[in-house]
Amino acid sequence: MDIRYDDKVIYCSIDRVDISDQAILALNQGTPVTFVWNIIIEEVNDYWLNKNVGEITIARQAIPDLISKSLIISDAKNGISRRVATIDDAIEFLSGLDHFPILDRSLLKPGVRYNIQVQFHIQEGQFSDAWWSESMRLGTTVAEEEIRLP
Amino acid sequence: MTGFMRMLPLLMSIMLWLVIFALWPDQSSSETSFIVWINITLLVILSAALLNYGVRLLRQQKERSAGSGLRAKLVIALVSMLLIPTSILLVSANQMVEKGMDVWFDVRVDTLLDQALNLAQGFYARVDSDLKQGLITAMNDDELRSHMATLPVSYSLLNTRMASLMQHEGWQSIQIFDLNERLVAQVQSEGLSGLESEALEEEAKSTLTLGLVSTKLITRDNEEIAVGYAPLRAHQNIVGVLRAKIVLPTGVVKNARAVEADYRTYRELERNRQSIRSTFTHAMLIATLIVILAAGIVAVGFARRLTSPIGDLARALERVTEGDLTVSIPSAPEDELGSLVDSFNRMTLRLKQNVEALEQTQKELTGALDSSRQRQYVLETLLANLQTGVLLIDASGNIRLLNQSMRELLNLSTEWVPGRSIASLCIGRLQLVCQFYDELCHQEDENLQRELELTVDHNSLHILARGVKLSGAGSAGFSGYLMVLDDVSSLAEAQRHRAWSEVAQRLAHEIKNPLTPIKLAAERLQRRFRKMADDTEVFDSCTHAIITQVERLQRLIVDFSDLARLPKPKPETVHARDLITDMAELYGAYSRVHVEQFADDTLCYCDADQIRQILINLMDNALAATEESLAPVHLSGGHDLNMVEFHIQDGGSGISEDAAEHIFEAYFSTKESGSGLGLAIANRIADEHNGNLTLLSNANPTHFCLRLPMEEPSMEQS
Numbered sequence: 001m002d003i004r005y006d007d008k009v010i011y012c013s014i015d016r017v018d019i020s021d022q023a024i025l026a027l028n029q030g031t032p033v034t035f036v037w038n039i040i041i042e043e044v045n046d047y048w049l050n051k052n053v054g055e056i057t058i059a060r061q062a063i064p065d066l067i068s069k070s071l072i073i074s075d076a077k078n079g080i081s082r083r084v085a086t087i088d089d090a091i092e093f094l095s096g097l098d099h100f101p102i103l104d105r106s107l108l109k110p111g112v113r114y115n116i117q118v119q120f121h122i123q124e125g126q127f128s129d130a131w132w133s134e135s136m137r138l139g140t141t142v143a144e145e146e147i148r149l150p
Numbered sequence: 151m152t153g154f155m156r157m158l159p160l161l162m163s164i165m166l167w168l169v170i171f172a173l174w175p176d177q178s179s180s181e182t183s184f185i186v187w188i189n190i191t192l193l194v195i196l197s198a199a200l201l202n203y204g205v206r207l208l209r210q211q212k213e214r215s216a217g218s219g220l221r222a223k224l225v226i227a228l229v230s231m232l233l234i235p236t237s238i239l240l241v242s243a244n245q246m247v248e249k250g251m252d253v254w255f256d257v258r259v260d261t262l263l264d265q266a267l268n269l270a271q272g273f274y275a276r277v278d279s280d281l282k283q284g285l286i287t288a289m290n291d292d293e294l295r296s297h298m299a300t301l302p303v304s305y306s307l308l309n310t311r312m313a314s315l316m317q318h319e320g321w322q323s324i325q326i327f328d329l330n331e332r333l334v335a336q337v338q339s340e341g342l343s344g345l346e347s348e349a350l351e352e353e354a355k356s357t358l359t360l361g362l363v364s365t366k367l368i369t370r371d372n373e374e375i376a377v378g379y380a381p382l383r384a385h386q387n388i389v390g391v392l393r394a395k396i397v398l399p400t401g402v403v404k405n406a407r408a409v410e411a412d413y414r415t416y417r418e419l420e421r422n423r424q425s426i427r428s429t430f431t432h433a434m435l436i437a438t439l440i441v442i443l444a445a446g447i448v449a450v451g452f453a454r455r456l457t458s459p460i461g462d463l464a465r466a467l468e469r470v471t472e473g474d475l476t477v478s479i480p481s482a483p484e485d486e487l488g489s490l491v492d493s494f495n496r497m498t499l500r501l502k503q504n505v506e507a508l509e510q511t512q513k514e515l516t517g518a519l520d521s522s523r524q525r526q527y528v529l530e531t532l533l534a535n536l537q538t539g540v541l542l543i544d545a546s547g548n549i550r551l552l553n554q555s556m557r558e559l560l561n562l563s564t565e566w567v568p569g570r571s572i573a574s575l576c577i578g579r580l581q582l583v584c585q586f587y588d589e590l591c592h593q594e595d596e597n598l599q600r601e602l603e604l605t606v607d608h609n610s611l612h613i614l615a616r617g618v619k620l621s622g623a624g625s626a627g628f629s630g631y632l633m634v635l636d637d638v639s640s641l642a643e644a645q646r647h648r649a650w651s652e653v654a655q656r657l658a659h660e661i662k663n664p665l666t667p668i669k670l671a672a673e674r675l676q677r678r679f680r681k682m683a684d685d686t687e688v689f690d691s692c693t694h695a696i697i698t699q700v701e702r703l704q705r706l707i708v709d710f711s712d713l714a715r716l717p718k719p720k721p722e723t724v725h726a727r728d729l730i731t732d733m734a735e736l737y738g739a740y741s742r743v744h745v746e747q748f749a750d751d752t753l754c755y756c757d758a759d760q761i762r763q764i765l766i767n768l769m770d771n772a773l774a775a776t777e778e779s780l781a782p783v784h785l786s787g788g789h790d791l792n793m794v795e796f797h798i799q800d801g802g803s804g805i806s807e808d809a810a811e812h813i814f815e816a817y818f819s820t821k822e823s824g825s826g827l828g829l830a831i832a833n834r835i836a837d838e839h840n841g842n843l844t845l846l847s848n849a850n851p852t853h854f855c856l857r858l859p860m861e862e863p864s865m866e867q868s
């Protein structure tokens with residue numbers, strides 16, 4: 001994981017994570033697959049529980065079109081989509097984050113330690129952002145990094 | 151209930167824990183179905199409930215809780231009744247699902263879906279291929295390119311050609327855009343309703359840039375459109391882009407998408423085949439566990455409701471067994487058990503009433519017994535301390551009761567005990583008692599009183615015997631005879647003594663007065679008329695006889711007076727040895743008198759003069775009895791704890807049995823010249839000293855014993 005920031009925004013980049021064969025098989029067989037990224041930013045406390053500063057959920061979905069042998073990839077949160085011809089193209093889009101803005105810098109205090117944890121969850125089938133679906137999603141932590149702003 | 155039955159819940163709990171461990175999700179498994187955790191939770195609850203119930207059963211067995219065994223049997227039976235068919239149903243359902251899934255995911259279905267999908271894909275591929283081929287044909291159409299390259303553009307000719315191409319290729323629309331992405335010409339089959347221009351997509355721009363033919367599938371709500379782009383060249387330069395559109399047939403698209411959806415669903419199901427099976431198994435397991443749990447709860451409730459009255463009954467019975475009859479079971483259902491409880495309550499009430507009545511009776515009986523014991527104690531004490539002899543004889547002639555005074559009075563042998571027949575015991579000197587008893591038995595009157603003269607231990611006793619017949623209501627069912635014997639010897643002797651005293655005083659008074667003149671007259675006659683007598687010898691003999699007899703009469707009168715006016719003894723403590731010494735000195739002249747002194751200095755509380763009188767009387771009697779035979783006379787002293795004894799023995803001819811019975815009576819004498827008052831006076835003196843004079847042996851030797859107290863008797867003794 002690579003954390004970068006400019007004057008206003010904190011960005012996060014994550015290299016392509018390993019995708020299970022189960023997910024690739026599901027895509028091959030026409031099942032929509034949603035990659036859900038959950039990024040948690042916490043202020044680190046030494047002698048108490050960490051204080052939550054922010055939490056961002058990114059859901060990226062690939063819907064295979066078996067008839068045309070293409071895939072429609074989209075961001076489930078904002079609905080922007082495009083069609084790609086191969087599964088590799090879709091997985092490249094789904095399985096990584098590139099310079100993704102995660103937090104307004106003004107929310108972080110200089111000199112304070114912050115822990116950024118990225119959890120990743122693959123959901124097969126139709127994506128639902130209802131609370132019960134979110135509560136059932138148990139993500140796996142794929143990256144974690146501590147930062148301290150100057 | 152057997153131990154195995156009680157251990158069954160624990161065993162089942164252990165088995166369930168093993169099932170829990172078997173079902174526990176693998177750590178390596180990334181996803182665990184929520185239903186598994188529901189199952190595990192239910193299993194934990196069930197096994198904990200079983201564990202709790204098993205422990206409770208064992209505790210109840212240890213405490214011997216009433217009704218627990220029956221309750222446990224009912225619970226286990228009810229749960230087992232449901233557990234067995236439910237388990238069979240679970241296994242059967244799993245097998246059916248397994249078989250069903252084998253059918254659902256049959257390879258033929260798989261192949262069929264693949265083929266259907268391939269068919270749909272082939273249709274779309276053909277459309278795409280045809281579109282591309284048509285675009286290539288159109289982009290190479292010289293007429294179309296010449297119309298585009300000729301300026302000014304002849305739109306009528308261009309449109310005509312485009313319409314010709316569209317019709318030839320079967321497109322629904324054809325459009326030509328220039329390099330500035332402006333629509334130059336358009337022909338469409340939809341007519342004027344669809345004239346609005348559409349912006350070029352990214353693919354169109356790529357076609358303009360790269361000069362490649364490209365196609366794109368646009369999916370809308372109700373239709374799918376295949377769109378293709380091809381560059382238009384003139385003189386090797388791209389002058390525009392051709393856009394063609396084919397609207398796919400709605401029916402075909404619908405079928406193709408249905409095939410796709412079915413394929414997708416099928417593949418999803420196939421991928422989740424194991425999960426479906428597992429989910430079904432777990433769902434069935436959940437249902438089974440819920441049913442078993444519910445059945446267990448219902449069974450426990452039912453068993454508790456059913457066995458609660460039985461447990462109450464058992465506990466109440468235990469309390470009744472321990473003696474608590476106040477126990478009552480408050481309520482019970484209106485069924486056979488309720489009837490049983492009511493019967494039990496009535497039974498305990500009756501028992502309580504009976505026990506209270508028994509206790510009351512026992513209390514009364516105890517009171518009566520205590521009263522009877524008190525009366526018996528009083529009666530026994532009275533009889534024991536009564537100086538009167540009491541003898542109770544039942545109707546069959548057997549002794550029922552005999553007091554100590556009766557024994558002492560008659561000096562009865564040890565054979566006289568309750569239960570013995572009085573007829574067999576009344577022998578010898580006691581025959582008078584039997585005669586009195588026979589008279590009492592055979593007379594008609596209830597009471598009988600007689601005076602009996604009995605000789606006991608050489609003492610003549612004057613007994614006042616009274617008898618009563620016991621029969622009828624007053625005797626409380628007992629019939630027999632009560633004989634009461636009183637020793638009235640002293641009374642009789644006192645009365646006789648008093649009578650004799652009065653006679654003696656009267657006689658002494660009447661006789662004493664003339665004796666002195668008679669004696670003086672006889673002496674005067676002897677002095678004055680002796681010389682005048684013819685026969686002096688006869689005269690002397692007669693006067694001497696008168697004088698002698700008068701003197702004897704005077705002595706007799708003195709004895710009478712002594713008996714009548716015997717002075718009261720003035721006892722004091724004296725040395726018994728002195729009394730023996732006095733006797734030894736007095737009778738020292740007699741060689742046959744042998745005196746044996748006391749071994750130690752024994753004191754004696756007595757009037758020494760009166761005791762000397764007794765001893766002299768006894769010694770004189772002994773010497774008189776041995777005057778002819780010259781047999782020895784022994785005087786000796788001895789003592790026991792409280793009494794001093796003087797023994798006088800002689801080897802004379804002795805005293806007959808008959809004489810021995812009357813020897814201490816006044817005016818009874820075996821000697822011709824005796825007044826018969828000596829031993830009577832001696833006996834009276836001994837009595838007044840709280841001692842006694844007894845004849846221990848009437849012959850060989852004749853043995854008298856005088857017993858006197860060593861010390862002054864206390865007031866109580868006296």
